[in-house]
Amino acid sequence: MRERRWLSLLVAAATSVGLFGCVDGAGGGPQGGQIGGVHGAEGGCDEEKEDIGADDVSPLGFSAREALTAISGERSVPLTWAKGGSTTATVSVGELVAARFVQSTVAEGDSSGAEPALALDCSDHLQIDVPLAFSTEDGAFDESFAVTLRVPRVDAASFFYKIDLSALQGSYEVTEVDPAEFKAVTVYLSGALSSGAVSGTISGIAESHPTGSGPDASVSARQFGVAQF
Numbered sequence: 001m002r003e004r005r006w007l008s009l010l011v012a013a014a015t016s017v018g019l020f021g022c023v024d025g026a027g028g029g030p031q032g033g034q035i036g037g038v039h040g041a042e043g044g045c046d047e048e049k050e051d052i053g054a055d056d057v058s059p060l061g062f063s064a065r066e067a068l069t070a071i072s073g074e075r076s077v078p079l080t081w082a083k084g085g086s087t088t089a090t091v092s093v094g095e096l097v098a099a100r101f102v103q104s105t106v107a108e109g110d111s112s113g114a115e116p117a118l119a120l121d122c123s124d125h126l127q128i129d130v131p132l133a134f135s136t137e138d139g140a141f142d143e144s145f146a147v148t149l150r151v152p153r154v155d156a157a158s159f160f161y162k163i164d165l166s167a168l169q170g171s172y173e174v175t176e177v178d179p180a181e182f183k184a185v186t187v188y189l190s191g192a193l194s195s196g197a198v199s200g201t202i203s204g205i206a207e208s209h210p211t212g213s214g215p216d217a218s219v220s221a222r223q224f225g226v227a228q229f
Contacts (some may be wrong), residue, residue: 020151025211045122048103052126054096062154064099064128070155072130079136079229082176087138091191091198094131097146102127126151132159134189141170155195163187163202174204176224182206183219187226202226 017148053056054065058198072093100197104122128149135142149157164176167186191200206222 005145034108044107045104046107049100049105049127052099052101054099058101058126059103060101060124060126060153064096064126064151067126067151067154068093068096068128068130069147070195071149071157075193075198077198077229079227081227082225086135088139089141089227090133090135090137091193092133092201093149093193094133097129097131099129100127111112121152123152128157132161136170139170140172141168143169149193158191159193160188160190163189176204176226177206177222179206182222183209201228 052064055063057063072095074090074092076088076090078086080086102125106122106123126149130147130149131144132147133144141161142221145161147159147161149159151157165185174185174187177185185204186207187202187204189200189202191198203223204226206224208220208222210217210219212218
């Protein structure tokens with residue numbers, strides 16, 4: 001299965017976590033423009049995906065099960081809230097659901113010849129679908145959801161997840177901005193896993209109501225940090 005992963009899909013992710021660091025992820029349809037002061041040019045990766053068995057040795061030299069064995073299990077780390085205070089975050093990766101080998105190459109750019117402001121990693125990797133649990137000791141988050149891990153090597157993986165604020169099991173509410181002042185507020189959880197550690201961020205984007213109409217209409221967005229762990 002061939003897909004194109006667009007650079008601009010990462011603009012929202014990159015701006016939302018800009019206060020705390022970088023993350024690899026994906027999002028909706030292709031678009032250009034400027035959000036939060038970061039410009040995203042169209043372009044990205046051409047990706048060819050192939051389903052593989054859990055124990056199949058991929059062209060990367062390892063299987064999905066080997067990779068998951070290295071990063072699975074429960075890890076607890078300190079978490080610092082952007083508004084002040086701290087707690088303990090716990091991340092737990094569950095059993096493998098499905099896996100794919102992804103052959104990724106840099107897609108042809110647009111005709112303008114402009115260089116994108118954000119670099120996109122177009123390296124081959126595995127995608128591994130797993131359940132993931134994320135909780136904080138103070139009860140703000142107590143969530144379980146399905147994620148797709150991006151695994152470029154046997155002992156490293158990353159994930160990016162759009163949190164459904166209407167279905168939270170924990171007590172977290174958006175207070176970093178006033179949701180009533182914006183058209184939409186989105187919060188993301190991103191993380192990086194290795195054989196002995198986990199780190200990540202919780203961050204968000206608040207999209208303003210459109211101003212103007214027709215071709216002169218514009219929408220701006222405000223990025224905000226929630227927590228770092």
